[in-house]
Amino acid sequence: MLKATVVVRLKEGVDDPEGKTIRHSLNLLGFESVRDVRVARVYEVILDSSPEDARREVEEMVRKLLVNPVIHDYEVRVEEL
Amino acid sequence: MLKATVVVRLKEGVDDPEGKTIRHSLNLLGFESVRDVRVARVYEVILDSSPEDARREVEEMVRKLLVNPVIHDYEVRVEEL
Numbered sequence: 001m002l003k004a005t006v007v008v009r010l011k012e013g014v015d016d017p018e019g020k021t022i023r024h025s026l027n028l029l030g031f032e033s034v035r036d037v038r039v040a041r042v043y044e045v046i047l048d049s050s051p052e053d054a055r056r057e058v059e060e061m062v063r064k065l066l067v068n069p070v071i072h073d074y075e076v077r078v079e080e081l
Numbered sequence: 082m083l084k085a086t087v088v089v090r091l092k093e094g095v096d097d098p099e100g101k102t103i104r105h106s107l108n109l110l111g112f113e114s115v116r117d118v119r120v121a122r123v124y125e126v127i128l129d130s131s132p133e134d135a136r137r138e139v140e141e142m143v144r145k146l147l148v149n150p151v152i153h154d155y156e157v158r159v160e161e162l
Contacts, residue, residue, distance in 0.1 A: 026142055026146060029142075033130040033134075033135075033138065034127070037124060037127070039124060039125075040123040040125065042121040043119075044118065045117075047115055049114040061112055061115075065103070
């Protein structure tokens with residue numbers, strides 16, 4: 001079994017309303033040193049395939065479902081379980 | 082400036098409906114090797130404080146806003162920008 005970890009971030013310059021809301025809430029809670037918050041998502045995909053196939057499959061999953069290339073950057077890591 | 086990275090995961094055994102939906106979608110798209118998907122969130126918090134204060138502040142943010150200890154595990158990393 002393999003675990004592919006896909007980290008999906010909003011690109012620099014793309015508005016992050018959720019991050020802004022969290023920053024605002026943290027400031028209101030008294031955390032005045034907080035300047036910015038960005039939110040990213042991590043997909044941990046457990047795969048039953050070979051390491052060579054996994055890399056290709058995950059890149060295809062990213063393209064077909066997990067990432068919108070207009071607004072997202074992403075990185076993929078594959079490791080054996 | 083410092084960047085604190087807070088990774089928030091659902092605990093083992095806690096149901097992840099979003100992950101299940103993604104797994105199901107991936108299977109439907111033909112990715113039959115996918116056995117499980119878990120979704121985590123990453124908060125990147127930019128802080129204007131000292132490294133010593135930052136660690137303590139972030140632990141407090143985690144407790145007050147970012148994490149529900151009943152269902153979440155988390156890890157914190159602090160680095161200078």
